[in-house]
Amino acid sequence: MHQHVENLLHFAEKSGLIQARDYHYIKNQLYHMLHLEHGYSLKPVSISHPSEALNPILDELEKLGQLDGSQITRDLFDAKIMNVMAMKPSDVEYIFFKLFMESSRKATDWFYQYMQNVNYIRMDRVQKNRSFHVQSSYGKLDITINLSKPEKDPKSIILASQQESTSYPKCLLCIENEGFTGDYTRDSRDQLRLIEVDIEKERWYFQYSPYIYYNEHAIVLSEHHRPMKIDKKTFENLFYLCRFFNDYFFGSNADLPIVGGSILSHDHYQGGRHHFPIEKAKTYRSWLHEDIQYTILKWPLSTLRMTGKVEYRLISMAMQVLNSWQNYTNESLNIRSHTDDTPHHTVTPIVRKHGGEFTIDLIFRDNQTSKRYPLGIFHPHEDKWHIKKENIGLIEAMGLGILPGRLDQEMNDVKSYLLEGQPLPERSLKHQAFADQIKSQPSWDSTNIDHIIEDAIGKVFVGVLEDCGVFKQHDQQSMDAMTSWLKDVTTS
Ligand SMILES: [Zn+2]
Structure with a gap:
């Protein structure tokens, strides 16, 4: 085990996770944590990922009976090993904003790599x-x-079933997760670090997702545990974030069940440095009105793209379109805005910045259910x-x-x-x-x-x-209805 600890320390120093000056301090902390005796003089072997040292360390702890044989306990424990080498949130933030003064790219490049080095983003798993x-x-x-x-092993399933549930933190996206130790039902957040971003006097936090689904998959969450809500503020915040983080797109899940994401209880956005297929979607119809180019995309989900240079104009048009959609009903197409007082309509918005131009995509969503489609008509x-x-x-x-x-x-x-x-x-x-x-x-x-x-x-x-898709691309009547509705809303 001593050799693997040495390799891990070497990796941490080489990757900039710890400073050479801190070597003895960190080593003492790790030896105490792993119940190791001092007195060995070992030459480190180079490793390219922390898991190359962590896995054999965990295996030896299993043999010594210090772990319980479940994957979940291994994951909770190796997070604690790595966290010994991690900086405090305020120190991470200090470096981030120091680099940010040079460029947003430098800051995000550093932070993304840091979250991998500290093994919060388990890249060895993402690569699977x-x-x-x-x-x-x-x-x-x-x-x-x-x-x-990883698939839950039987032991982890038993441990999870015995775990008493608590309401702290309230959800996976609450700020209280930073450094949270985790339990048998919730992953450790020991090495989670967030960057505070103030948007119009409101506090938001930027982090990377531990499950990277695309390059630099980021999450921006509200300081407050409050439900997702798509409104003018959402659009303003997405534009703000696109200006703040250069080359990142930002979008939001819809704010209604069935058509929204998996967490509706905590207001948050997602972003990253990645190009998605929708960006290359072809045009179904396009028109220019005043300073905005409107495009209905040839895309399976019904999408209006607005492109322009003036942010507040795009925001105000996005609001106009959203308001209209929230009251749009077309019985012949099975599209209904409300059932009694229950609203069905919302959008999934995505904002991107290209040079001096902004693009906002509004994907129209309808969460009705029916006897034939109890989980959702447009699901x-x-x-x-x-x-x-x-x-x-x-x-x-x-x-x-x-x-x-x-x-x-x-x-x-x-x-x-x-x-x-x-x-x-x-x-x-x-x-x-x-x-x-x-x-x-x-x-x-x-x-x-x-x-x-x-x-x-x-x-x-x-x-x-x-x-x-609420308007069906292969149905002429449906696409005609979408076109004439959107032309009306955007040119009146
Ligand atoms: Zn929350």
């Missing part, structure tokens, strides 16, 4: 994700099968649940499908069914029709089967997005 592209009539879409979260329909059943939030709406990790194993079952004629096991029976559909195609064999399966998954994902 399986990603591929799929060609569609909407352009190239991206798919990621999410394998970064993935049942024939696609074998691939994706969860809400379609901001990231997916932009054309990056995050699909459940179970698919990895299940697609191997499909492969065995196709290549070796093995019947699908219980867990993969839901893919029977999907597998038979591939089987009926003439052009697959053992050399291209992986690609054929990926392509078939991609097609289902396209269908998922089309289900969520």
Whole structure:
């Protein structure tokens, strides 16, 4: 174990996580924590990721009976090892803003790397994700099968079931998570560090997501635990953030159940340095009015793009369109703004800055349910649940499908069914029709089967997005209604 601790210290120093001056201090802290005896003189071996030292340290602790054999306890414990080497939040913030004076890019580059070095972003796990592209009539879409979260082992499941639930912190996005030790149901947040960003006298906090779904996947959360709300303030804040963090896009999940993200209880945005497929979407209709270019995108989710140079004009038009959408009903298209007093309409907004120009995308969402579609009319329909059943939030709406990790194993079952004629096991029976559909195609064999399966998954994902579109791209009447409504709102 001494050797691995030495390697870890060497990594920490080399990556700038700790200063050479702090070596003895940190070493003493770690030795005490791991119950190690002093007196060894060891030469460090270079490692490129903290997990290369942490995993063998944890293995040895398991052998010594100091851990309980569950993945969850390992994760909680290695966070504490890394946190010994981490700076206090105020020190991280000090360096961030010192670099920010030079450029926003320098500050975010440093902070992103820091969060990886301190192993808050577990890059070794993120790299396990399986990603591929799929060609569609909407352009190239991206798919990621999410394998970064380890499957819960039986021991972890038992420990989680025995965990008493507490209301501190209130949710995963509360500021109180910074340094939170975690428990059997909640991941450790020991090494979480946030950067305070004041927007118009309100306090917000910038952090990186521990599960990076795209490059520099960031979250900006409100100081207050209050529900998500899309209003004028949301648009203003997204524009502000795009000016503050150079080259980052910022967007928000919708603020209603079914069409929103997984956390509606805490106001937050997402951003990052990444280009999503929606940015390359083609034009369905476009018009210029005064200083704003309006474009209805050729995109499965119904989207209006507004481009212009003057921020307050775009914000005021975005509000006008949102207000109109919140009261838009078209019975023949199954679109209804309210049921009694319950509102159904909101948007998923995304803002980007290109040079002196801003772009805001408004993706129109409707969260009605019906007898036929109890989980949502504009939600993935049942024939696609074998691939994706969860809400379609901001990231997916932009054309990056995050699909459940179970698919990895299940697609191997499909492969065995196709290549070796093995019947699908219980867990993969839901893919029977999907597998038979591939089987009926003439052009697959053992050399291209992986690609054929990926392509078939991609097609289902396209269908998922089309289900969520309120105006249907393949229906002329629907697209005419969308065009004439939006022309009216934006040119009156
Ligand atoms: Zn909260």
